Amino acid sequence: MDIKEAILTRRSVKHYDPDHTMTKEEVRTLMEHAILSPTAFNLQHWRFINVEDKQLRQEIREASYGQAQVTDSSMLLVLCADLNAWEKDPQRYWRHAPKEVQDFMLPAIEGYYTNHHQGQRDECFRSVGIAASTIMLMAKGMGYDSCPMDGFDFDKVARIINLPHDHVIVMMITIGKKLQEARPRSGQLELDEVLFTDKFPDETK
Template sequence: MEFLSLANERRSVKKYDKDYKMTKEEIEKIIETAALSPSAWNLQQWHFLIVTEEDKKEQLKKDAWGQPKVSDASASIVVLGDLNAYQRADEVADDWIEKGYMPEEGKAGLVDTVHQFYQDDQIKRDEAIRGASLAAMTLMHAAKNMGYETCPMIGFDPEAIRKDFKVPDHLIPVMMITLGKGEAETRERGYRRGAKDIITYESFE
């Protein structure tokens, strides 16, 4: 699908065909596209908890305060931000060296710079949320391009999800996304602020 059409047609869909089952291959294709998202130093701060089994979706539904779309969708995805992504700096450096982006003697300096930058816990958290959010938007566009609907969600108890799904401490729930064959939204799109309302050129002074 041409991108402007895709962006215009993507909507947050709340009703899904509960009998429709996406294949594992389809879901993974969408995730692979999401993984093309940008991130600082290519650290890729995202991880995806994909819930497709009926009993697990019912548990996730409880953690999302009973919202029906969580269990009706083919998959409900918890988008997680990785607080420890900076620890992959060695992998990034090795890849850059292999591709000729950086000389081998630059590896130690790059790894040290990355580790120093992420010493601050607030930066770790901000970057985890930022990276996961970029991947989440790509995921939604990729799903729409394949004919599937999505809905991003913040209506859930992150600590309940952490407990019920044994989420490791270094992964933080950023948002949920329902994914499946949905009833495409036909209502007129809600109000959007125009460019003149959301742009300031050069400075606020």
């Protein structure tokens, strides 16, 4: 499947075959491509929890208002991010870069993120959002469907997965073999309503 077809056919599927299991090889292939997603300063601050334990899945389902996709999907991913990845041995993010690049990037990382708590959080959400798109399109290319989720109690799920204090949950994604087609698209806005040239239109005219 080419990338155009994956984008056109990717839908948020909520009904999965509970008897289907993804192989460890498939999971690894999916996630090896996910971590090629871009991040600011190459921080790679996403952290992924692949929830396999059935009891934990059931607990997360209860924290997700009973949504069956949580337990029926082949794969349940909790997408998190490390808010403080920028200060945790940052030279490892640039270890293969030339020395002059390292000498520039490492102070730049420190200068940008120190005491910039909103920036730390914003970058985490941007990076995880990009990775989520990669995961869903890669899954589609592998013959699987998916659904991004934020319909759950974040605090409860954080406790279930033992989320570290300096991490944040951004979303979950379910992946598997669909049992039902997604509903027809409910109403895409016209392109000229969301795409502008150079600047927003002057509303006063």
